[in-house]
Amino acid sequence: MVNRSEYRDLFPGALEMMILQTLSRRPMHGYALAQHIKSVSDDLLQIEEGSLYPALQRMLKAGWLKSETGVSARKRPVRVYKLTPAGRRRLEQERLSFEKMFAGINRVLAVAES
Amino acid sequence: MGWMKHLFTRRRRYDELSEAMREHLEEKIEDLMDRGLSREQAERAARVDFGNVVAIHERSREVWEWHTVESLWADVKFAGRQMYKSPGFTLTCLLTLTLGIGANSAVFSAIEMILLHPLPYREPGRLVLVSESLPLMAGSSDVGVSAQEYLDYRQQNTVFDDVAAFETDEFNLTGTGQPQRVKAARISATALPLLGVTPKIGRNFTAEEDHHGSDHVVLLSRALWQSTYGADPAIVGKMIHLDETAYTVVGVMPASFRFPMDAAPPSERANLWLPIAFAPNLLKAENRTMEFGVGLIGRLKPGISTKQAHSDIDQIASIFMRRYGYSGTLHVSPHVYPYAAHGVEGARSLLILLAAAVLCVLLIASANVANLLVARATARTHEIALRLAVGAGRVRLIRQCLVESSLLGLLGSIGGIALAFLLVAGLRSFGPASLPRLQDVEVHPSVLLFAVGLSLITSVFFGFAPAWRLSRVPPEASLRTARQAGADRGSQRLQNSVAAAEIALTFVLLIAGGLLLRSFVRLLESPFGFNPKNAFVVRTVFDRVRYPDPVKRDVAQKEVLDRLSRLPGIDAVAEASHLPLSDTRQIGFRLEHAAEDDFKMAENSLVSWGYFRAMGISLLVGRDFNSADRRDSVPVAIINQALSRKYFAGQNPIGKHFDWGGRGLFTIVGLAADVHISSLDSDPPPMIYFDMFQIQSGVSGNTAFVLRGPRAGPELLPSIQQQVWTMDRELPLYQAATLQSLISESLAQRSFTLVLVGAFAATALLLAAVGIFGVISYLVTQRVREFGVRVALGANRSQIARLVLARGASIALVGCGCGLGVSLFGSRLVLTSLYQTNRFDPVLLFMVLGLLFSVVLLASWIPARTAAKVDPMRALRID
Numbered sequence: 001m002v003n004r005s006e007y008r009d010l011f012p013g014a015l016e017m018m019i020l021q022t023l024s025r026r027p028m029h030g031y032a033l034a035q036h037i038k039s040v041s042d043d044l045l046q047i048e049e050g051s052l053y054p055a056l057q058r059m060l061k062a063g064w065l066k067s068e069t070g071v072s073a074r075k076r077p078v079r080v081y082k083l084t085p086a087g088r089r090r091l092e093q094e095r096l097s098f099e100k101m102f103a104g105i106n107r108v109l110a111v112a113e114s
Numbered sequence: 115m116g117w118m119k120h121l122f123t124r125r126r127r128y129d130e131l132s133e134a135m136r137e138h139l140e141e142k143i144e145d146l147m148d149r150g151l152s153r154e155q156a157e158r159a160a161r162v163d164f165g166n167v168v169a170i171h172e173r174s175r176e177v178w179e180w181h182t183v184e185s186l187w188a189d190v191k192f193a194g195r196q197m198y199k200s201p202g203f204t205l206t207c208l209l210t211l212t213l214g215i216g217a218n219s220a221v222f223s224a225i226e227m228i229l230l231h232p233l234p235y236r237e238p239g240r241l242v243l244v245s246e247s248l249p250l251m252a253g254s255s256d257v258g259v260s261a262q263e264y265l266d267y268r269q270q271n272t273v274f275d276d277v278a279a280f281e282t283d284e285f286n287l288t289g290t291g292q293p294q295r296v297k298a299a300r301i302s303a304t305a306l307p308l309l310g311v312t313p314k315i316g317r318n319f320t321a322e323e324d325h326h327g328s329d330h331v332v333l334l335s336r337a338l339w340q341s342t343y344g345a346d347p348a349i350v351g352k353m354i355h356l357d358e359t360a361y362t363v364v365g366v367m368p369a370s371f372r373f374p375m376d377a378a379p380p381s382e383r384a385n386l387w388l389p390i391a392f393a394p395n396l397l398k399a400e401n402r403t404m405e406f407g408v409g410l411i412g413r414l415k416p417g418i419s420t421k422q423a424h425s426d427i428d429q430i431a432s433i434f435m436r437r438y439g440y441s442g443t444l445h446v447s448p449h450v451y452p453y454a455a456h457g458v459e460g461a462r463s464l465l466i467l468l469a470a471a472v473l474c475v476l477l478i479a480s481a482n483v484a485n486l487l488v489a490r491a492t493a494r495t496h497e498i499a500l501r502l503a504v505g506a507g508r509v510r511l512i513r514q515c516l517v518e519s520s521l522l523g524l525l526g527s528i529g530g531i532a533l534a535f536l537l538v539a540g541l542r543s544f545g546p547a548s549l550p551r552l553q554d555v556e557v558h559p560s561v562l563l564f565a566v567g568l569s570l571i572t573s574v575f576f577g578f579a580p581a582w583r584l585s586r587v588p589p590e591a592s593l594r595t596a597r598q599a600g601a602d603r604g605s606q607r608l609q610n611s612v613a614a615a616e617i618a619l620t621f622v623l624l625i626a627g628g629l630l631l632r633s634f635v636r637l638l639e640s641p642f643g644f645n646p647k648n649a650f651v652v653r654t655v656f657d658r659v660r661y662p663d664p665v666k667r668d669v670a671q672k673e674v675l676d677r678l679s680r681l682p683g684i685d686a687v688a689e690a691s692h693l694p695l696s697d698t699r700q701i702g703f704r705l706e707h708a709a710e711d712d713f714k715m716a717e718n719s720l721v722s723w724g725y726f727r728a729m730g731i732s733l734l735v736g737r738d739f740n741s742a743d744r745r746d747s748v749p750v751a752i753i754n755q756a757l758s759r760k761y762f763a764g765q766n767p768i769g770k771h772f773d774w775g776g777r778g779l780f781t782i783v784g785l786a787a788d789v790h791i792s793s794l795d796s797d798p799p800p801m802i803y804f805d806m807f808q809i810q811s812g813v814s815g816n817t818a819f820v821l822r823g824p825r826a827g828p829e830l831l832p833s834i835q836q837q838v839w840t841m842d843r844e845l846p847l848y849q850a851a852t853l854q855s856l857i858s859e860s861l862a863q864r865s866f867t868l869v870l871v872g873a874f875a876a877t878a879l880l881l882a883a884v885g886i887f888g889v890i891s892y893l894v895t896q897r898v899r900e901f902g903v904r905v906a907l908g909a910n911r912s913q914i915a916r917l918v919l920a921r922g923a924s925i926a927l928v929g930c931g932c933g934l935g936v937s938l939f940g941s942r943l944v945l946t947s948l949y950q951t952n953r954f955d956p957v958l959l960f961m962v963l964g965l966l967f968s969v970v971l972l973a974s975w976i977p978a979r980t981a982a983k984v985d986p987m988r989a990l991r992i993d
Binding site: 029030031034048049050051053054056057058061067072074076078079 | 127130131133134135137138140141142144163164165166167170171173174175176177178
């Protein structure tokens, strides 16, 4: 079924965390953001580029991002997304909980192997 | 307040979103082109990487939306546009629903009020009526009980908490301006406590006041209290004059109190209640079996059934019949009826018939809407498949179909509710007055709810089912096949059977309507026995208090007759105590040489000379009454054909004798034509006429003047009043009417039934025609390609048309078959409304069959012509 997107999310919150992380370095516009996530993950994470947009809207609504007018690499005027202080706090929380979860999973895996 | 801000800035956000996505794609395409792809290849690759732009846009927007409500509103708007785009479909659906809901709510509201609504008494379910019938009187007419029997039942029963007696009466109310004729009821002092009702102001009669001699007290109806006494709060204790006798007002009853005429139209209801206070005369031993007419109402003890009460009453009756030597034809058989149901007995069969008919209409209406919705949904297979293919959500699609059909159901319901109120108002003003409690009928909320619910369920279910099925079909499959394969068999079979069911129901309704119409025509064709044209009736009363001397009363009556006969344009004037189709009075007489207790019953009326001429009743043999028949001469009588046939078969009745009421032997001097008495559809009963100037009867002074002539009509009333009132200012003149109106009143309930059932049958026929048309047109659309192939292969065009017509005919055949089966059983419902008509009338059967088939063929003809005109080139082209 076409409408059932297999790429919708990697796991809950993963796409959001990657966007927050990427934007915490510098503000970017949509296309650049997509290219960045793709290249950094070495194409391991197959995401539909379009699926960034619903995520971006959710985060705008939550107040973690704000949008501004900027210029693209091709010197075109574009929407640039920028992290807000609330976004920064959110990133910290997400990262912490993710690390905790990751450590937990690691431990379980280690026990299972031995 | 966040959402408020969102609401206002949303449009800008959406624009920005579209803009950002467009920029994204542009940039991506340019990048890809830099890598050496052609513009086309780059665009394609970019879109594959990006995903479904429309769906993503929608999902992004959803973030900001007030989700459910807004998309619902969007669906409603869309549904509205869809409906607007196909006005034929929408209008048909809405009209069908409106009609179905409106008619049903009205009829079932009437049924609720007339048959089911509880009377305003304490625990009305425990109230029963006890009445006796005399087996010697043909039929089942109840005569009430006699005063002494009432006392026996009262003292000896073990099944009632209490019993009460009642009688109806009439009085001249004077001293309040124009003399008024008012209906009254005499009730025992136990009646109000038994019913659980207390006067609104004042008090009930005391047990002491319920005795002859101390009974000059009266309770007023609220209506009379307001209209005649200006709602005087100090009315209690005041005097009023009834038949020139003073009565003390002791109270005013609540507006809802109508005992004992609970089911009667407003003009028939009691306006006064007096103690029944049996006169010593009534309590005489010989009147135990002569003077019936007392009503007996009882309140059953808790847990006692009507059946148990009946056996108790029966036992009491057999005891007193043995003790007082009831013999021969004087035997009585008591009955116990639920009080509320007894009052509306006459309307029961009519209402059940109407309910069945209107339910058929509702079913047909629902079936039609269902068929239309199914056909439409199937016709939209292509559209739905396309929308699924471009990424519409399944839930969303189903919801949208649902919204569409609910919107339809909702609008139809609103129309239906409006129609229901209109119809009930119409029913109240145009319904037959003989229908009990008609004036109380209101649109009943739960009835309305039921009809609306049913139509909503129909429309929602039949809108939803096909949408759900379609949404599960892989879109590529429907897209490929929708235009070429014939309709899928499932929905076609469903449609055919729904259409056949419509035909079946219509068949039943047409048969019912036809039977009623035949009965009606038979009735109008059968002789009335009198000539209703150019005759006018007005009633008055020469009461015994005012005219105590019979001789003086005769003089006064003759003077009135004389004055009236001199009115211009009047050819004949006469007087009678009882008129056909209005009053009935039965007497028991003995044939000469019959046993002491061998009574026969006959209808009776006391008439003046010239009555037969004035009424237009033919006097077949013998003579009319004349001035030679005096009080001191031999009593004479005129009988009718029915009595002659029954008791003097094969003999000349003139000169024969009979005995009545200990007044000596009467001699029969004339034989008159039969006249219908109680109603046109009951056979004329045996009848005896007496000369009112010869016989002193027990009849109160009620009398009716009959005037015949070219100018006899309502416009004559002022001159009549003037003539009568010149002689006696205090004579009330009431119930002025033409004889013709007596006939139409007698036929009112029947014509009402006929009109309604006829209207329902016509509606059903129309709906069924629309239904068949829809099904066949749909079939033709579905099979266009097949017809194209047939034509291309050399099929004759008329063969194609025949093919389509055959489908219509086969549906009609199945429908008529089922209808025939149903009507064989269902015609039982109209049985009581038939008059000299065979309910399996073969002529009618063939007429209905013919009508239905021609309507079905007509409805199939238009789509058949379309099918025959199919252009094979266009039909076979794949688009």
